[in-house]
Amino acid sequence: MAGGGGTGGGVSASTYAGLRYWLLLPSWLVLGFIVLAPVGVMLIYSFLTKEFRGGVIWEFTLDAYDQFFFDRGLFGDEPPKIEWTYILIFWRSIWQAGAATLLALVIGFPTAYFIATRPERVRPIWVFLITIPYWVNLLIRTVSMKFLLRDQGPLNDFLIWTGLIDTPIHVINTDVAVQIGLFYSYLPFMVLPIYAAVERYDFALSEAAADLYATKWVALRRVLLPSVRPGVIAGCILVYVPSLGAFLAPDLLGGAKNFMIGSLIEEQFKGNAGNWPFGAAASMILLTMVMIILLLFARQQARAEREG
Amino acid sequence: MKNWITTTATALAIALGASVASAEEELVVYHWFEYIPQELLDKFTAETGIKVTMDTYDSNEAMLASLKAGGMGTYDVAVPGDYMVKIMTNEGMLDTIAEGELKNKGNIMEQWLDVPFDPGRKHSIPYQWGSTSFMVNRDVYKGDINTLAILFDPPAELSGKINMLDSQGEVMLLASLYLGIPQCSTDRAQLKALNDMLLKAKQHWASFNSDTAKEVLVSGDVAVGMIWNGFGAKAREEGANVEYAYPREGFNVWMDNVVLLKDAPHRANALKFMDFLLEPENMAAVTNYARYAAGVKGVEPYLDPVLATMPEQNPPEGAKGVFIEVCDEAVQKVYDQIWTNVKK
Numbered sequence: 064m065a066g067g068g069g070t071g072g073g074v075s076a077s078t079y080a081g082l083r084y085w086l087l088l089p090s091w092l093v094l095g096f097i098v099l100a101p102v103g104v105m106l107i108y109s110f111l112t113k114e115f116r117g118g119v120i121w122e123f124t125l126d127a128y129d130q131f132f133f134d135r136g137l138f139g140d141e142p143p144k145i146e147w148t149y150i151l152i153f154w155r156s157i158w159q160a161g162a163a164t165l166l167a168l169v170i171g172f173p174t175a176y177f178i179a180t181r182p183e184r185v186r187p188i189w190v191f192l193i194t195i196p197y198w199v200n201l202l203i204r205t206v207s208m209k210f211l212l213r214d215q216g217p218l219n220d221f222l223i224w225t226g227l228i229d230t231p232i233h234v235i236n237t238d239v240a241v242q243i244g245l246f247y248s249y250l251p252f253m254v255l256p257i258y259a260a261v262e263r264y265d266f267a268l269s270e271a272a273a274d275l276y277a278t279k280w281v282a283l284r285r286v287l288l289p290s291v292r293p294g295v296i297a298g299c300i301l302v303y304v305p306s307l308g309a310f311l312a313p314d315l316l317g318g319a320k321n322f323m324i325g326s327l328i329e330e331q332f333k334g335n336a337g338n339w340p341f342g343a344a345a346s347m348i349l350l351t352m353v354m355i356i357l358l359l360f361a362r363q364q365a366r367a368e369r370e371g
Numbered sequence: 372m373k374n375w376i377t378t379t380a381t382a383l384a385i386a387l388g389a390s391v392a393s394a395e396e397e398l399v400v401y402h403w404f405e406y407i408p409q410e411l412l413d414k415f416t417a418e419t420g421i422k423v424t425m426d427t428y429d430s431n432e433a434m435l436a437s438l439k440a441g442g443m444g445t446y447d448v449a450v451p452g453d454y455m456v457k458i459m460t461n462e463g464m465l466d467t468i469a470e471g472e473l474k475n476k477g478n479i480m481e482q483w484l485d486v487p488f489d490p491g492r493k494h495s496i497p498y499q500w501g502s503t504s505f506m507v508n509r510d511v512y513k514g515d516i517n518t519l520a521i522l523f524d525p526p527a528e529l530s531g532k533i534n535m536l537d538s539q540g541e542v543m544l545l546a547s548l549y550l551g552i553p554q555c556s557t558d559r560a561q562l563k564a565l566n567d568m569l570l571k572a573k574q575h576w577a578s579f580n581s582d583t584a585k586e587v588l589v590s591g592d593v594a595v596g597m598i599w600n601g602f603g604a605k606a607r608e609e610g611a612n613v614e615y616a617y618p619r620e621g622f623n624v625w626m627d628n629v630v631l632l633k634d635a636p637h638r639a640n641a642l643k644f645m646d647f648l649l650e651p652e653n654m655a656a657v658t659n660y661a662r663y664a665a666g667v668k669g670v671e672p673y674l675d676p677v678l679a680t681m682p683e684q685n686p687p688e689g690a691k692g693v694f695i696e697v698c699d700e701a702v703q704k705v706y707d708q709i710w711t712n713v714k715k
Binding site: 115116117118137138139148151152213214215235236314315318319320321322327330332333337338 | 432433435436437439440458462534537559562563566573576577578579580583590591592700703704705707708709711712714715
């Protein structure tokens, strides 16, 4: 690195050595302001008292977390039992996001592989084509998906026309519709990192494997996959994490009948319930969960690297 | 150096002047979706030179939440429903319109002048009024539809084909009417019954959605849709074979109102906008577009003649329309809990 900058005009990294921390200041400010500050506000709000009809009163309380974990009945005066409602909502989100990620992986991996194995000249065109639908706003794309999936929609019309089915498959307003929506919303986040990994992969290794009598499946599993693993993991995280907190897909495609974490939180801030501390607490619990998942990933990754 | 100063000063003056001028000629409206024709806004701009910026919402509660989360001081006017005007007044979110500030105040119909949610119209003017009930697709169901059982205990052929408005106030009112219990009841047994009934009814519902309430009826995604009468009229006019129900148990009647928000950045323009809307010709344009009813005198000559005989506008004799009441905090807390139970 140090030598690379020198070719321009005699400026090298050492020129700025004394200023290093000052030069980092802007990025720390930006990080602090756009990442830490909002999370800090949420953390504080989650410990405040709910104001009637939205807003907070500046009095410390654990009510929001209490509401999350304990069920005190419809009128709030029964002895506390464990509250399953929100645990169930979290579980549903984990499962829905997982299904969407799996779907994205199954479709995204071959797609990325296909693009990476095209001649170098045309690869950018394929990548470009993948991103085109994503120039359109997420809301519009989710609504379009609703049109496609509906009982009298093009998808069912087509399947009936081909004779594969005779009555429409009912997908809209079900969990499957939510999974399809999430998968579709975040597919490029799966394709692009895997593509970047496969593109760097040296296909001579696969040929070597074949020369050593590895079947295609074994070569894929033992040679290609371990080499592109970081790309696959990055793709999975990039699809999984936003899916976990999504609210457009469950609202529009799932019929807003079964909360996911994102819709639960949204409802607290802009919906009918208007309970900001509870929304903040749910956000903090979600954040903690995502952090644990990422830490587990990172630990496993580190272990794999030590062993490999 | 001197040259530099002059240039900067000129630039500053221009920038300041421009910002002052644009502040003079702006109006920021917070409004329901699909509730005012663009041509009418253009007409207002053409007449007054005031540029209108509009954001939209899909429920009274969403509007309140967004204003409380920092929208005050951004918007000049909003269009809350009757009960929400009362809530916003209690929250101190509305500015007072002094006597004589609105030159067209006399155009307001007598019965909408001294309303319980804003006695003497100190903060608001009528926008449109209408009802909330539901529509049924007559190709799917031919039986009696004038009962709330269609929503809460539907016949087998309608189960799973019902869209509800994502609106706590209206759903709770219709549910209370169905059970025959008073609004904002403090009776525990009644609240418990309300909770249990809604949880059972939910099994029959396909979705909760307000902004696509019309569209799912037109497309045939659902056979029953809880809907506002004017929005429902549009669904019928767009070709769906749907009929608006007037349930015997009662239905919701409401009035939306243009309110002057506290800390409105363009207060004078907001008043001009209110006066503009109180002109019969302009309010009639809203009615023709939204298919509800105006609260302004003299709109008749400008109205689409179809409106006079439109079934969604003409309830049968003896139909029982009920306004939403504002519950106190203790009851509202239980309502919120029930709503969460229903929507989880």
